[in-house]
Amino acid sequence: MATDTVKLPERPHEHAMDAVGTEPVRPVMSFYVYEWPVRIWHWLTALLVVALSLTGYFIASPPASVAGDTSALFTFGQIREWHFIAAWLLTIGVVFRAYWAVVGGEHARLIYYVPFWSKQWWSDVFLVVKWYLFLNKGEKWVGHNPLARASMFGMFTLGSLAMVVTGFGLYAEQAGVDSWLRGAFGWTLSLFGSSMALRTWHHAGMYLLLAFSAIHLYAAVRDDIMGRVSTVSSMISGWRTFRDFHDE
Amino acid sequence: MARVETFYEVLRRHGVSRRSFVQFCSLTAASLGLKPAFAEELAQAMQVKPRIPVLWLHGLECTCCSESFIRSAHPLAKDVVLSLISLDYDDTIMAAAGEQAEQCLEDVRREYKGKYLLCVEGNAPLADDGVYCITGGRPFVEQLKDYAADAMAVVSWGSCASWGCVQAAKPNPTHAVPVHEIVRDKPVIKVPGCPPIAEVMTGVISYILTFDRLPELDRQGRPKMFYGQRIHDKCYRRGHFDAGQFVEAWDDDGARQGWCLYKLGCRGPTTYNACSTVRWNDGVSFPIQSGHGCIGCSEKDFWDNGPFYERLANVNLFGAEANADGWAKGAAAVVGAGMAVHAGISAVVRLRDKERHDTHLPPKGGTP
Numbered sequence: 242m243a244t245d246t247v248k249l250p251e252r253p254h255e256h257a258m259d260a261v262g263t264e265p266v267r268p269v270m271s272f273y274v275y276e277w278p279v280r281i282w283h284w285l286t287a288l289l290v291v292a293l294s295l296t297g298y299f300i301a302s303p304p305a306s307v308a309g310d311t312s313a314l315f316t317f318g319q320i321r322e323w324h325f326i327a328a329w330l331l332t333i334g335v336v337f338r339a340y341w342a343v344v345g346g347e348h349a350r351l352i353y354y355v356p357f358w359s360k361q362w363w364s365d366v367f368l369v370v371k372w373y374l375f376l377n378k379g380e381k382w383v384g385h386n387p388l389a390r391a392s393m394f395g396m397f398t399l400g401s402l403a404m405v406v407t408g409f410g411l412y413a414e415q416a417g418v419d420s421w422l423r424g425a426f427g428w429t430l431s432l433f434g435s436s437m438a439l440r441t442w443h444h445a446g447m448y449l450l451l452a453f454s455a456i457h458l459y460a461a462v463r464d465d466i467m468g469r470v471s472t473v474s475s476m477i478s479g480w481r482t483f484r485d486f487h488d489e
Numbered sequence: 490m491a492r493v494e495t496f497y498e499v500l501r502r503h504g505v506s507r508r509s510f511v512q513f514c515s516l517t518a519a520s521l522g523l524k525p526a527f528a529e530e531l532a533q534a535m536q537v538k539p540r541i542p543v544l545w546l547h548g549l550e551c552t553c554c555s556e557s558f559i560r561s562a563h564p565l566a567k568d569v570v571l572s573l574i575s576l577d578y579d580d581t582i583m584a585a586a587g588e589q590a591e592q593c594l595e596d597v598r599r600e601y602k603g604k605y606l607l608c609v610e611g612n613a614p615l616a617d618d619g620v621y622c623i624t625g626g627r628p629f630v631e632q633l634k635d636y637a638a639d640a641m642a643v644v645s646w647g648s649c650a651s652w653g654c655v656q657a658a659k660p661n662p663t664h665a666v667p668v669h670e671i672v673r674d675k676p677v678i679k680v681p682g683c684p685p686i687a688e689v690m691t692g693v694i695s696y697i698l699t700f701d702r703l704p705e706l707d708r709q710g711r712p713k714m715f716y717g718q719r720i721h722d723k724c725y726r727r728g729h730f731d732a733g734q735f736v737e738a739w740d741d742d743g744a745r746q747g748w749c750l751y752k753l754g755c756r757g758p759t760t761y762n763a764c765s766t767v768r769w770n771d772g773v774s775f776p777i778q779s780g781h782g783c784i785g786c787s788e789k790d791f792w793d794n795g796p797f798y799e800r801l802a803n804v805n806l807f808g809a810e811a812n813a814d815g816w817a818k819g820a821a822a823v824v825g826a827g828m829a830v831h832a833g834i835s836a837v838v839r840l841r842d843k844e845r846h847d848t849h850l851p852p853k854g855g856t857p
């Protein structure tokens with residue numbers, strides 16, 4: 242299939258056999274879409290985004306002060322340290338996922354670009370928008386639906402990249418003016434104009450990812466029910482099943 | 490002009506003893522973060538090298554930089570540099586005035602073409618052909634361009650010259666712009682702060698004058714030796730920050746204990762300056778030490794970044810301004826309400842269509 246979002250053909254049963262590669266005894270409308278590295282990456286990322294948002298929130302609004310001697314207390318420092326550990330892991334994930342987009346299957350590439358130059362894609366987006374507005378009965382998509390793909394690209398792929406870049410910009414500030422980190426990320430200060438602006442955008446970026454997560458969660462669960470297709474379990478097993486099309 | 494005097498000769502002529510001279514050299518070397526051996530090098534340089542002429546121009550500014558400068562901690566520091574500078578040109582503190590002063594400026598430019606240091610305090614307003622700042626009968630921007638053209642390098646004193654500061658704050662009615670946006674073909678050294686610390690100013694000048702080279706600059710064009718770290722990196726309250734001990738109100742117990750001012754909007758974590766190491770007024774104190782958060786006066790756009798008691802900048806979207814959390818709350822309300830309504834309609838539609846699913850019929854229409 243083309244690299245575009247895979248759309249179900251007119252006669253899904255035959256295609257199902259192609260896609261699975263063996264002749265099913267009982268043709269079930271299932272496709273293998275998420276390879277295991279993508280699935281592991283997904284759940285780790287989900288966990289890390291939650292962890293980073295939590296620690297990030299506390300960095301921005303520190304918890305109540307604790308009395309005691311500074312030599313024995315490291316409360317806020319601890320929160321920051323957790324943030325940095327999660328940050329490094331997230332960054333490794335972001336790099337790994339990009340690598341997998343290159344070497345993995347065609348579905349692994351979907352969230353790295355959006356074919357906005359393709360007329361077909363736009364009309365597909367339109368179909369999905371109509372579906373979400375209850376104006377049609379809905380298309381079936383093996384990969385992400387085109388609207389989901391656009392939001393994953395725009396809000397998550399670019400969003401997580403922005404968090405890594407601004408995050409390391411802030412991290413480099415603590416590392417000192419002659420550190421390799423400053424050498425690698427010092428340009429973020431020039432890009433945003435000032436350290437304060439950099440920090441503000443890192444903070445605002447959290448809300449972008451949280452907004453994505455909320456919409457994403459809602460859409461995944463809703464698609465599962467309304468679209469009668471496996472979404473949540475597909476990110477666990479890797480298989481996408483269309484419940485309306487199995488043979489009796 | 491005959492042989493140019495050395496610094497040392499100038500100093501001796503001003504009645505400075507050899508003893509205080511040596512003392513000044515070690516102090517300056519220390520404040521520059523140089524090894525003790527450099528004190529000797531500094532002394533040597535000042536005794537044999539001809540001094541570098543300095544022109545000090547004043548644009549749109551409040552003179553707080555000059556005020557700070559002449560309050561340099563070591564009495565000699567100000568004497569040295571001040572006497573050196575008033576030899577040439579500084580319209581605020583020089584003896585000559587009017588035509589005579591302008592003549593002096595012109596003389597230096599002619600005689601030391603390409604060799605003098607141009608220090609600029611304040612900046613140039615460009616609106617209406619620059620009429621909002623007239624010096625010597627013409628717009629300051631012209632004077633700045635003229636004298637920068639023949640200078641060896643330019644020093645931008647303070648946040649005005651470095652970033653624009655208050656006169657360039659929104660909506661910037663006179664269109665004031667920092668020096669580096671006017672002078673593009675000469676090295677520009679930014680020494681931001683409102684005002685900069687006296688020792689930082691004399692330190693930068695002494696470095697250039699004695700070593701005949703510009704100090705190493707960071708990406709933003711500031712000397713690394715003074716602007717390489719944030720206030721926060723060397724703040725003596727940092728222990729309380731790491732411990733999680735924050736002042737919650739100006740008069741609470743934490744405030745009396747000297748806890749960290751982060752929650753009251755201290756901008757130390759986003760401000761590059763030497764206040765927490767060099768401090769002010771002969772090393773007596775600095776804002777945080779006297780119980781007030783840093784307002785980030787040496788940072789770009791510090792006037793436009795929202796209230797002085799907030800750590801994060803305001804975000805301007807759709808022509809309205811609020812902090813990031815404010816925008817997020819609005820967005821959360823919209824997205825949340827949208828999802829709730831959508832979920833409600835979805836439930837209704839699903840109940841209505843339930844029958845269809847139960848019969849396992851593919852949906853109607855061309856595509857399944």
Ligand code: HEM
Binds near residue numbers: 293321407412450
């Ligand atoms: C999902 C990704 C991330 C989220 C949601 C997130 C969130 C946040 C938030 C809300 C803050 C507080 C900002 C403030 O109000 O001052 C923060 C601070 C910070 N973050 Fe992140 N962050 C993320 C990823 C990263 C990454 C990848 C790094 C890279 C090392 C990073 C490094 C930092 C640093 C250095 C700070 C400043 C801590 C301090 O100076 O006290 N963050 N983050």
Ligand code: HEM
Binds near residue numbers: 351386389476
């Ligand atoms: C516990 C909450 C979550 C659940 C149940 C969930 C579920 C899913 C599901 C079912 C998919 C597959 C979508 C499809 O069927 O086409 C998916 C994809 C994806 N999710 Fe999540 N997700 C969760 C949290 C998150 C979080 C927090 C993030 C990051 C902010 C995230 C980022 C993504 C991305 C980027 C993809 C695309 C995967 C790819 O193509 O590589 N998810 N998620």
Ligand code: SF4
Binds near residue numbers: 724727748749783
């Ligand atoms: S008072 Fe300000 S500069 Fe000092 S540790 Fe707290 S936040 Fe940092």
